[in-house]
Every structure is written in structure tokens, then in C-alpha cells.
Amino acid sequence: MMTAVNSTSPAFNLRTLVRPNILVLEPYRCARDDYKTGVLLDANENAYGPSVLNSVVSQDPTFSSDLIAGLHRYPDPHQEEVKQKICDLRNASTAPLTSSSQLSSKLKPLSSENLYVGVGSDECIDTLIRCFAAPGRQKLLTCPPTYGMYAVAAQVNDVKVVKVNLELGTKGFPVRVGAVLDELSADPDITLVYLCSPGNPTASLVSPGVVEKILAHPTWNGIVVADEAYIDFAPDGSSLAPWVTKYDNLVVLQTLSKAFGMAGIRLGVAYASAAVARILNNVKAPYNISSPTSELALKALSTAGLATMRTNIAAILEQRNRLVIELAKIGGVGEFIGGDDANFLLFRVLDKPDGQPSSPVALKLYERLAQTKGVVIRFRGKEPGCEGGLRVTIGTKEENDVLLAKFAETLAQIYDEK
Structure with a gap:
């Protein structure tokens, strides 16, 4: 039975918020839930090993068979080691506090029970x-302009989208928190x-104080999802x-695609209260994260991997x-209308x-x-x-x-043609 949780918002009630069919869901129990080592004859696997192993290694000796x-x-199915490494990364840094923050006591460290991992952040968004x-x-x-997959995932799930535009006339596009609260x-x-x-595409951090105000809404029963895909390029x-x-009504999304440069392994992360993380893990496919993905993630999260990530971030910021x-x-x-907290x-x-x-000129320039x-x-x-807007990802020195x-050269040519 789900236990009650406390929240900054007096209206937050996880039991009534979660869809009833999900609340009573008994998660699929897979073979690896019980035993992971030994003579494994329980999951209908091929005991002779992967057919690609010998053929690939024999043709390319440099390819790692491991x-x-x-x-x-x-x-x-649980990815405990990867989850703990991800938690260690964020536990090592200090969370931002604001003058209005009620976080006067020390925050409890993140643990694997606070994690759901998905096939990229997109699976987390959908789940x-x-x-x-x-x-x-x-x-x-x-809050447009924003990442387009929120609306796509909503449409796939037959869920309507309410849009409260960011402050469009202000550099950095701050959140119109009053309008959000009213909605x-x-x-x-x-x-x-x-x-x-x-x-x-705004490249701007949302003020922690803004997030706190939404979390503390006195009558709204819902979850705030902070998508931090680019957080490691921020201070x-x-x-x-x-x-x-x-905050039991907060979920934070992150990914190994950006700062870690691991977009190809498709690993997304949702940090949440233990109760919310449990619900997310209950509905996931039993083996949603592949073995190569988890092995490569552990390499990226190792001491050497983190050192490389930080070196690369420094180069990108330069x-x-x-x-x-x-x-x-x-x-x-023209003007730089976005912030400077991302890698674009x-x-x-x-x-x-x-x-x-x-x-029209921006579109012509982009296409040409x-x-x-x-x-x-x-x-x-x-x-x-974003009239006339272009978004440029930061490349290497040579690419830049x-x-x-x-x-x-191309923009000058376009002007000459007019």
C-alpha cells in the first residue's frame, strides 16, 4: 500500500493524482528480479551466447569483445549501480537556495530509490x-518556446496542452510565474x-524561486517537471x-546525451521522491536499459569519465x-535573445x-x-x-x-541578392 507523503504544497496528494489504473498496477516481475547469477535457465535466453561475438571479433580484432x-x-532490470553513480554525481554538488527557500535543514542525500532511468529523457517525459x-x-x-517533445508525447497520450508563453519580450525568456499560477x-x-x-531553445535557467512558487501552490494537485538536459553547462x-x-511534487529530468556526449546510448534520468519514482518504475518495460548502455554509462560516470566530461565542458564554454x-x-x-546557460x-x-x-532571411540562411x-x-x-531566430550549437574550435x-560569407551573399 502506498504511504502518505509530505509536500510543500498542502494540495499535493499522490494517491489522488496518479491515474487509478496505475495506482493498482502490479508491475511485471521478470526473471532477473530474483536471481542474476548461477546457471541461468529461467528466462529462455540463448545459452550459447550472442551470435555476433565471434564473427565481429574475428573480422575486427580492435573491437572489444567485453x-x-x-x-x-x-x-x-533495476540498474542499481548506474542509479547510485548518477545520484553520487548530484549529491557532490550544492543545490541552489533562494531567499524564500524553506530548505533550512540539510537535504537528505539522493539514493537509487529516487531514480527512474529511461531510454533517453523522452521516455521519462512519456512515462x-x-x-x-x-x-x-x-x-x-x-511554457513556449520550449522543447517540442512535451507536446508530442501529450498528443500521443491524448492529453491536452495548456500553453503559457514565457516573457517573450525579455532577454532570456523568464517564466511568467504569475500567469502559470493563475492557470x-x-x-x-x-x-x-x-x-x-x-x-x-532559450538557453536560460529557470529561477529556483519560480519553481518554489509553483511547488507551493496552495490548491493545485500536480507535479512540476524540471527538464535539466543542459544543466552541466550552467554554473x-x-x-x-x-x-x-x-519536495514530493517535483521531478527533475537529466540525460547523458549532452554534457557527457553519450547521445547514442539513450540514457535519461528522472529524479523524484521515492514514492513517485516507485510509480514510474512500476510501469516501465522490464529491461528498458540495455547492457551496453549501462556499461557505457558506468564508464562515463567513472572518475576518469567525469574528468573528461569536465574538460570537454570547459572547452565548450570557452x-x-x-x-x-x-x-x-x-x-x-542581431541581438542574442537567449541566455548563456547551455551549449548553444x-x-x-x-x-x-x-x-x-x-x-525569411534566417530560414534562407539556414537552408543555404x-x-x-x-x-x-x-x-x-x-x-x-523568436522572429529571425537561429540556434547554433557550440562545436569544436575547428568546427566554429x-x-x-x-x-x-553566406549572409553577405543573401543581402547582395536582395
């Missing part, structure tokens, strides 16, 4: 909707609030992950600062060197760079508040050299 030697066995938003009846709230007061069918921090101690041991300076020198590049920049392109923001110059950036001119040269 990674695939155990592929005939199902992976660990939260499946657990806490009833199809055809309940809703989630987003939650007016619509009890909203059960999830997705906040992207640092935002995509140290920016993550709200440690807060989940205090190049980010360089691009801010050098892009601004190019005629036709959001800025405007003008209709002429000293003109007005122009999405990709099609004729081999430089691929992202057009964001259709997003709210090419970007700057081709960008200036």
Missing part, C-alpha cells in the same frame, strides 16, 4: 504523462507542468535534483564565449545589416548553409518571440572556424 560477451543475457495524466480528460502545461488555480485538470531549465550547483528529497563575440561582429546578426546560442538575423529581425556549405544549424524563427567563415 561489450558484447554477455548480450545473450537480459540486462539488469510521467502515462502515470499522471488521464487520456481525454487531464492536461499538462508548457493552475483556474484549471484543476492540469496535472503536470513542464519547465525546461536551461530552456531549449556549478544549478541543478534542482537534490530538491526531490524535500568556445561559447568566443562565438558570442565573433558572431556579433558579423553584419546582419539563440540569436536573431536581420533583413539587412542594420535592419529588423527577419525569419546546410545545402551548399555543409554547415547545419537550427532555424527557430517560427517559435514564439568553419561556421564563422561560412556564416558571414
